[in-house]
Amino acid sequence: MLCPGPRPRNAAATRTAILDAARERFAAESYDDVGMRDIARDVGVDAALISRYFGSKDDLFVAALDSCGDGSALMQGEKADFGRRVAHEIVFEPKKAEKLKGMSIMLRSIGSAKAAEMVQSSCTQRFFGPLEDWLSGPDATVRARLLAGFIMGMSVSRELGGGTFNIQPAECEKMRDRLAPILQSLIDG
């Protein structure tokens, strides 16, 4: 990520690099755990530059969240296949499931009061909302909340297992097979 030699003078590229690094950091660690100097080191830049480009740490956080796009990545593919596909990703390919970087950031920030406040507004707008629209049919609002809750909950469960669910591989398959129809039932209505 960090290349040797002096960084070429290119404000736009540097700004983008900072935003990318911030997105990764905030998705992997809590708001409080991420330091400006950490992000700066990732990019190979002085921390002071970030303040100048983005104003404050809060502003950078919001910018990083905004740069994640909405939850549309989750909604690609066949609806009939959703349950099995997403269950598989949650259990076996969490990194792939993290195409919802925004979800990871939200998850990481529920602890910090300040971060949670910043997340809440954009959460409904860019996550619950699109999901709700995508889920046509009765009780779309409720189903969207349940769906989002379950998906995030499994991430929590994984995290508390120490990065895995801390169970046998054979059990993982069973987990996927039990999870899939539950998710699917929320899709189907």
Next chain:
Amino acid sequence: MLCPGPRPRNAAATRTAILDAARERFAAESYDDVGMRDIARDVGVDAALISRYFGSKDDLFVAALDSCGDGSALMQGEKADFGRRVAHEIVFEPKKAEKLKGMSIMLRSIGSAKAAEMVQSSCTQRFFGPLEDWLSGPDATVRARLLAGFIMGMSVSRELGGGTFNIQPAECEKMRDRLAPILQSLIDG
């Protein structure tokens, strides 16, 4: 909570008061957001005293987590009624559902790397474990993980809604009614 006048000299009572305050704080805010001085103020004591009684903030955190007991509160009552009962509590009485204070603390700490590390060991031991034992029948491990994940996920979803699910009261009933059979199916096997 804080009574006027000088605190009576009683080491045991003071120690307990500190532990209680810490448990409440760590369940309501992230590890990083909770300051020693905050807890001290809750109790009406100097922050230095906490260090002397508990060693370090980390030690206090672990002690607070240990003081939460296991997840047995969740498992009281009829199994046949579990889904409906817990779904109701999650949606309408989150404070009551927080008889699992330990779960709240775990939830608050998934952000902070240090806190998460401290939580992980006791998590399996005092939460996943008892739940798994209680759920007899096939795939108890997997069902316990799913159950715990779903319950925590709904807490996250609530939190991201700003303390409520941010939906209409009528929708809340629908949410409960959809959530209940899902939880119950994981209980029944």
Next chain:
DNA sequence: GACGCTTGTCAACAGGCGTTGACAAAGCCA
């Protein structure tokens, strides 16, 4: 009453944080 142990307070420290303003270097234009 004087001692000694316990209980609690106070001031201060070292370390980390986000942020700022002054300064250096690079590129552009005349």
Next chain:
DNA sequence: TGGCTTTGTCAACGCCTGTTGACAAGCGTC
């Protein structure tokens, strides 16, 4: 070449944090 703007670095500031050691006050005991 000389100036000017842009891009980036550096040192430092003020603030907040957990923790420590010295000190004060309460309480039982000789």
